[in-house]
Amino acid sequence: MRTRTCWNSVCTVDDLVPESGIAVWTVDGPVAVFYLPHRLPALFAISHADPFSGANVLARGITGDLGGEPIVASPLYKQHFNLKTGACLEDESVRVKTYSVLLDGNRILLETRETHQEAVAA
Amino acid sequence: MSKKTLIVIGNGMVGHHFLEQFVASSAAPDYDILAFGEEKQLAYDRVHLSEYFAGSTHADLAMGTEDWYTEQGIELHLNEPVTALNRDQRTLITPKGEYHYDELVLATGSFPFVPPIEGREHPHCFVYRTLDDLDAIRASAKEGKSGVVVGGGLLGLEAANALRSLGLQAHVVEFAPRLMPVQLDADGGALLRHKIEELGVQVHTEKATTAIVAGENARLRMNFSDDSHLETDLIVFSAGIRPQDALARASGLNVGERGGIVVNDQCTTSDPHIHAIGECALWDQRIFGLVAPGYTMARTLASVLNSHSDAAFTGADMSTKLKLLGVDVGSIGDAHGQTPGARNIRFNDEQTGHYRRMVVSEDGKTLLGAILVGDNSYYDTLLQYALNGIALPDNPEALILPESQGGAPALGPDALPETASICSCHNVTKGDICCAIDAGSSDLAGVKADTKASTGCGGCTALLKSVVDNELEKRGVAVSKDLCEHFPYSRQDLFHLVKVNGIRSFRTLISQHGKGHGCDICKPVVGSILATCWNEHILATDHVPLQDTNDTFMANMQKNGTYSIVPRIPGGEITPDKLIVLGEVAKEYDLYTKITGGQRVDLFGATLSELPVIWERLIAAGFETGHAYGKSLRTVKSCVGSTWCRYGVQDSVGMAILLENRYKGLRAPHKVKMAVSGCTRECAEAQSKDFGVIATENGWNLYVCGNGGMRPRHADLFATDLSDEALIRTIDRVVMFYVRTADRLQRTSVWMENLEGGLEYLKHVVLEDSLGICAELEEHMNGIVDTYQCEWKTAVEDPGKRKRFREFVNLPEQRDPVQQWTTERGQRRPVLESV
Ligand code: SRM
Ligand SMILES: Cc1cc2nc3c(=O)[nH]c(=O)nc-3n(C[C@H](O)[C@H](O)[C@H](O)COP(=O)(O)OP(=O)(O)OC[C@H]3O[C@@H](n4cnc5c(N)ncnc54)[C@H](O)[C@@H]3O)c2cc1C
Ligand code: SF4
Ligand code: FES
Numbered sequence: 001m002r003t004r005t006c007w008n009s010v011c012t013v014d015d016l017v018p019e020s021g022i023a024v025w026t027v028d029g030p031v032a033v034f035y036l037p038h039r040l041p042a043l044f045a046i047s048h049a050d051p052f053s054g055a056n057v058l059a060r061g062i063t064g065d066l067g068g069e070p071i072v073a074s075p076l077y078k079q080h081f082n083l084k085t086g087a088c089l090e091d092e093s094v095r096v097k098t099y100s101v102l103l104d105g106n107r108i109l110l111e112t113r114e115t116h117q118e119a120v121a122a
Numbered sequence: 123m124s125k126k127t128l129i130v131i132g133n134g135m136v137g138h139h140f141l142e143q144f145v146a147s148s149a150a151p152d153y154d155i156l157a158f159g160e161e162k163q164l165a166y167d168r169v170h171l172s173e174y175f176a177g178s179t180h181a182d183l184a185m186g187t188e189d190w191y192t193e194q195g196i197e198l199h200l201n202e203p204v205t206a207l208n209r210d211q212r213t214l215i216t217p218k219g220e221y222h223y224d225e226l227v228l229a230t231g232s233f234p235f236v237p238p239i240e241g242r243e244h245p246h247c248f249v250y251r252t253l254d255d256l257d258a259i260r261a262s263a264k265e266g267k268s269g270v271v272v273g274g275g276l277l278g279l280e281a282a283n284a285l286r287s288l289g290l291q292a293h294v295v296e297f298a299p300r301l302m303p304v305q306l307d308a309d310g311g312a313l314l315r316h317k318i319e320e321l322g323v324q325v326h327t328e329k330a331t332t333a334i335v336a337g338e339n340a341r342l343r344m345n346f347s348d349d350s351h352l353e354t355d356l357i358v359f360s361a362g363i364r365p366q367d368a369l370a371r372a373s374g375l376n377v378g379e380r381g382g383i384v385v386n387d388q389c390t391t392s393d394p395h396i397h398a399i400g401e402c403a404l405w406d407q408r409i410f411g412l413v414a415p416g417y418t419m420a421r422t423l424a425s426v427l428n429s430h431s432d433a434a435f436t437g438a439d440m441s442t443k444l445k446l447l448g449v450d451v452g453s454i455g456d457a458h459g460q461t462p463g464a465r466n467i468r469f470n471d472e473q474t475g476h477y478r479r480m481v482v483s484e485d486g487k488t489l490l491g492a493i494l495v496g497d498n499s500y501y502d503t504l505l506q507y508a509l510n511g512i513a514l515p516d517n518p519e520a521l522i523l524p525e526s527q528g529g530a531p532a533l534g535p536d537a538l539p540e541t542a543s544i545c546s547c548h549n550v551t552k553g554d555i556c557c558a559i560d561a562g563s564s565d566l567a568g569v570k571a572d573t574k575a576s577t578g579c580g581g582c583t584a585l586l587k588s589v590v591d592n593e594l595e596k597r598g599v600a601v602s603k604d605l606c607e608h609f610p611y612s613r614q615d616l617f618h619l620v621k622v623n624g625i626r627s628f629r630t631l632i633s634q635h636g637k638g639h640g641c642d643i644c645k646p647v648v649g650s651i652l653a654t655c656w657n658e659h660i661l662a663t664d665h666v667p668l669q670d671t672n673d674t675f676m677a678n679m680q681k682n683g684t685y686s687i688v689p690r691i692p693g694g695e696i697t698p699d700k701l702i703v704l705g706e707v708a709k710e711y712d713l714y715t716k717i718t719g720g721q722r723v724d725l726f727g728a729t730l731s732e733l734p735v736i737w738e739r740l741i742a743a744g745f746e747t748g749h750a751y752g753k754s755l756r757t758v759k760s761c762v763g764s765t766w767c768r769y770g771v772q773d774s775v776g777m778a779i780l781l782e783n784r785y786k787g788l789r790a791p792h793k794v795k796m797a798v799s800g801c802t803r804e805c806a807e808a809q810s811k812d813f814g815v816i817a818t819e820n821g822w823n824l825y826v827c828g829n830g831g832m833r834p835r836h837a838d839l840f841a842t843d844l845s846d847e848a849l850i851r852t853i854d855r856v857v858m859f860y861v862r863t864a865d866r867l868q869r870t871s872v873w874m875e876n877l878e879g880g881l882e883y884l885k886h887v888v889l890e891d892s893l894g895i896c897a898e899l900e901e902h903m904n905g906i907v908d909t910y911q912c913e914w915k916t917a918v919e920d921p922g923k924r925k926r927f928r929e930f931v932n933l934p935e936q937r938d939p940v941q942q943w944t945t946e947r948g949q950r951r952p953v954l955e956s957v
Contacts, residue, residue, distance in 0.1 A: 011931045011932050015925075015932075018663070018667065019639075019667030020667040023931065024933075025930040025932055039639070053683075055683035055940060056940055060671040060674065060679070061671065062641070062642035062645050062667070062668075062670065062671075063667060064608075064639050064644075066607065067607075071641070073642035075671035078642065080642075
């Protein structure tokens, strides 16, 4: 069976914080959206849940790059996650879910599971 | 085979050192070991005796612990003087009994010589040798106004400084025409005298005391042979030492004409079963009044008793380097140029008060001796030339000229031969250091632990570090100082770049001096540097992404993603009204409440969106942010102090509040903690803080670079009896110097341990302004104080900044489902199921 997906508007550009992340609530649960204006593409989205602690905190980590790859460091125990692939740099067996994210005018669109009630307030 | 018995008489520095060496040797299991000491206390560091007046206790000065003696199986008899030897039976006698020995070690040290002056038995006449002596002097000084030290030698001047620190007008009376006649020449002595008089100590030379009688305006009056006199409340005799050879003398051992137990190169006396080491021993007609030769004798004897018959004591170098009343004095080798044909090179700058003299051999090729007054930075190099017979350069005067006048740079560690002695206290040569590195020590701490170098008087710290660094570098172990892959600089370098080039954002810095986009290592470092330099709000748009989450949200993240709130409670003082507000807020938001180890209250479990609302309430009640999240000043712990406590001598709470309000908000390489105690009982545990302040009768003693936590470190005494203003000025300078020069996440303790030149260097920089930067440091600190803002107040008042505190930006009302709670001991706590 193939899961159908759809694009949801989750917030606007004004909600983003340059070089950092914010968290949004989606049908898939909490997602972290990062805005790195000095990269192309500039938007990344991964699960907000930190796999090592279970807490929803990844959007609050420090971003940057390691070996040229965009990363975020978990604010709790400091593991690094590749924003493109979700791979954990410290532990190969761990990977966080990544999401496709797009800028549409002023709106940020995120690709999640299809749903009828749009979880969009923005 | 039954065990033999080894007894050591005298539990002083050398006796203790001998035991340390002996128990580590292979002969130790063959012996029952006993140690007898006349003093009540376990062997302590007599060299640093004067620190007792500055607040150190016996425990601080102790060379070991009673537990150590027990663990080593040594039977320790303190407060039990040996009164006689019976060499035929091989026994010794004390007031408590008679003990048999097979081998006997005399380590009885020496006693102060008191010239036979009429009236010297007066109860306010003292000597300066033991902790008991110092206790007696302290008690006598309490009621007195002035004190005289008889003897202007090394110890006499130290005693004079001690009298000064006890609040007395201090005088030094010297028989010779100058101070420190043994180590200094006329010019050096005159300069030292001038410097010391500037410090308020009155020096009287060429005075012979004829009698001590009752005084008219003070307790005592000293009459001199030239018919003059001096009134004083107490007298300390420091007219030289005499070897303590009474037991040896009475039991018929060979002693020297002027005292001292005669020993051979194996430190054995005229009785093959009796040995003598330390200041009581006379070797080659010489007594060594310093600790390093005593230690060498101790090691020699330990080897000898291990049947290494080739071990031999071959004399010791008597060069000395010290700071007397804040004045550097150094004396090396043949300081007086007594070698036939010796020639002198002198440098004398009366303007700066620096005097240096080199004594060189007739052919001008080797350095025989030297005298330094005013600046000991030349000492290490000169000593190496003298000790190792290194050929002098063609222009030897360059070695004592200031650099601005063409002086030579110090002798590099590479130029030293393998046999060069680096640490004389523990007899460690450059070769020993190389061996330790080759055997696996990969840093300074490792070399110190393996060789013991620099763990005695500490005089060799700077030299040791340069040798170790040099050797590591030669082996290619040079540790990269790069901060991370984005910046090929250390934190200190970055600080300079930011400050000098006026850089105000991370982007500018990385585009000009780094590469890539940064990471969680360099961003917080740069954030902290920018904050220290420019003190802008940490949530200014450019700075937000630089901060750790704790700084971004100005609260500490907990394991379930909620935050804790720690309002500032300066000095731990809080009104009932404010306590009630804390209680009300905690109750309303169901926050787990705990008193912290830093004398304040922590409220746990606030969600991101609750933080600004809660802070609004707290700010309205007069609270400010406590920076529990920042690499910045945490708390200034205080004890209740003189306002309530019957022992307090100063208002410690008031001072703690003053300090906390001054330094709050300053961003540093790591967190900074302070404490203020109202008296030496030290209830605020100031000596475990980065900055510890302890009240004295005359002001405040400042301790620096202590640490609790993972690797506790006792803070070092930095300055004594400071006024309020001097205290703040001194802390300002040290804090700013730390902030500028420390590495990332380096607490002051580790910073100090890595600081080249250590405590002495820091004192030079801060107390004597040797780098000429103190005015700038103070100005920088004042700027930070002037631009202080409560970060939380600014944040709650700024809608743009408040926007950040949304759990989910698209659904403000959504609670985070993983934040689950349970109740324990009447309060809420998180349950977090791993996903
Ligand atoms: C709350 C408190 C424990 C308590 O319930 O009493 C506490 C809690 C934490 N301490 Fe602490 N320390 C607390 C007093 C201390 C003390 C005692 C003191 O200050 O008198 C020490 C030892 C003294 C010292 O620092 O020298 C202490 C040594 C540490 C260390 C080890 C530092 C070191 O250099 O060895 C860390 C780890 C670090 O900073 O890297 C640490 C780190 C932490 C962190 C920040 C760990 C973390 O990253 O989450 C904890 C955060 C608590 C929070 O969320 O608010 N805490 N911590 C204390 C807060 C005091 C305050 O009012 O600000
Ligand atoms: C104020 C001061 C500052 C100094 N500064 C320096 C310095 O900067 N550098 C330096 O190298 N040296 C310095 N010294 C000298 C240094 O302290 C001595 O060289 C060192 O202590 C000698 O050690 P020791 O074990 O031989 O003697 P001590 O340390 O004097 O120990 C001898 C012990 O034997 C005990 N004893 C004596 N007779 C008996 C007996 N019959 N039975 C039992 N016990 C007995 C004594 O009570 C004493 O405790 C200083 C000394 C003083 C007082
Ligand atoms: S000791 Fe450890 S667990 Fe306890 S508060 Fe400090 S950091 Fe947390
Ligand atoms: S010379 Fe004293 S510790 Fe090294």
